[in-house]
Amino acid sequence: MKIRRLDDTGDPAYPAWYAAHEAGYGHDFPGGPRWLEHELQVYFERSDAFDVALWLAEDDDGAVVGAAAVVMPLLDNRTLGEVDLAVRPEARRRGIGTALLRALEDEAVRRGRTRFMADIEGPLGPQESPGTAFAERHGYTRRITEISRVQRPPFDLDALARLERDAAAHATDYRIVTWRDRVPDEHVAEYARMTARMSTDAPLGELDYEQESWDPARVRMREARMARMRRHAWCAAAVAPDGTFAGQTAIVLAADDDSTGMQGETIVDPRHRGHRLGLLLKIANLRTLLRDRPGVRTVWTWNADSNTYMIAVNEQLGYVPAGWLAGYQRDV
Numbered sequence: 001m002k003i004r005r006l007d008d009t010g011d012p013a014y015p016a017w018y019a020a021h022e023a024g025y026g027h028d029f030p031g032g033p034r035w036l037e038h039e040l041q042v043y044f045e046r047s048d049a050f051d052v053a054l055w056l057a058e059d060d061d062g063a064v065v066g067a068a069a070v071v072m073p074l075l076d077n078r079t080l081g082e083v084d085l086a087v088r089p090e091a092r093r094r095g096i097g098t099a100l101l102r103a104l105e106d107e108a109v110r111r112g113r114t115r116f117m118a119d120i121e122g123p124l125g126p127q128e129s130p131g132t133a134f135a136e137r138h139g140y141t142r143r144i145t146e147i148s149r150v151q152r153p154p155f156d157l158d159a160l161a162r163l164e165r166d167a168a169a170h171a172t173d174y175r176i177v178t179w180r181d182r183v184p185d186e187h188v189a190e191y192a193r194m195t196a197r198m199s200t201d202a203p204l205g206e207l208d209y210e211q212e213s214w215d216p217a218r219v220r221m222r223e224a225r226m227a228r229m230r231r232h233a234w235c236a237a238a239v240a241p242d243g244t245f246a247g248q249t250a251i252v253l254a255a256d257d258d259s260t261g262m263q264g265e266t267i268v269d270p271r272h273r274g275h276r277l278g279l280l281l282k283i284a285n286l287r288t289l290l291r292d293r294p295g296v297r298t299v300w301t302w303n304a305d306s307n308t309y310m311i312a313v314n315e316q317l318g319y320v321p322a323g324w325l326a327g328y329q330r331d332v
Ligand SMILES: CC(C)(COP(=O)(O)OP(=O)(O)OC[C@H]1O[C@@H](n2cnc3c(N)ncnc32)[C@H](O)[C@@H]1OP(=O)(O)O)[C@@H](O)C(=O)NCCC(=O)NCCS
Pocket: 024, 025, 028, 083, 084, 085, 086, 087, 088, 091, 092, 093, 094, 095, 096, 097, 098, 099, 118, 119, 120, 121, 129, 130, 131, 132, 133, 134, 135, 137
């Protein structure tokens, strides 16, 4: 077995890296949310916001049996390394995962990273897996557990309209705006402010994560990256009477594939809570998504158990539990 560094996701070995990555993650969460090959290629690209290093593991006959990456934020969380690592099911328990993890941790420590985090996901049932056993074996501790929920067709638009009518009576001072892909110029500063807040307002459990640093330039950088991924983002925001954002939400979906929508980034500013804005934002956003993409097959979302308000909103919208996500951390 050989561990080999990839220059970047433009490396000719990237398709084999991706295939091993998907075989590993897909095996432990069949039917779970999946990234397409060209999406992960951009996700693991180096940029002004993230440094990334990638490795693959090759068997003696040259077959790629494992894939790993560490993502190192550059604009905030500058001591963090985000670990991503998978081994093909038929090649497990031979130390390949351990060798990949050692390579990526050593490199990240050389670059000043002292906190490592890994997200591990699985289907409904026991919240344990080869990934959690492996992480614990290597000194990682579980700092948060979230439940993933999924929404599938048929989407009951009439029921949503009824919910929306009832909720709107509690939010008469707010205006809901929606857009796709590019935040309108007049809102980009507010959008950046709320996105920074979002990074630490959502429950983090015991994870040591510092607030992300966002400004309009970074928002535009992320939009450009999303376009390179060939993904679209449907977004909604609640505008308060003074023009500031009271809340926002987004759903992301591949431009040419209906299989996996991802609902995230929902935040309501604490000063504006109690007006059902979470529900109103999500309904407005889902409606525009369905108008543009009526064939969408799943929309996924993740919530910590403690986030009871957001879970109640999601259940009203028809989301049902589908699995778990455990956030692990190790400090060196
Ligand atoms: C997690 C994963 C990468 C482990 O790869 P691997 O090559 O089998 O790992 P190793 O052989 O180096 O295992 C090292 C140790 O981890 C523990 N471990 C790994 N898999 C385990 C399992 N299924 N059950 C119990 N312990 C396990 C054991 O202590 C093992 O040592 P041992 O085999 O001497 O008992 C692999 O199972 C995988 O790809 N899972 C899906 C992706 C994932 O969850 N990634 C998150 C990684 S942080």
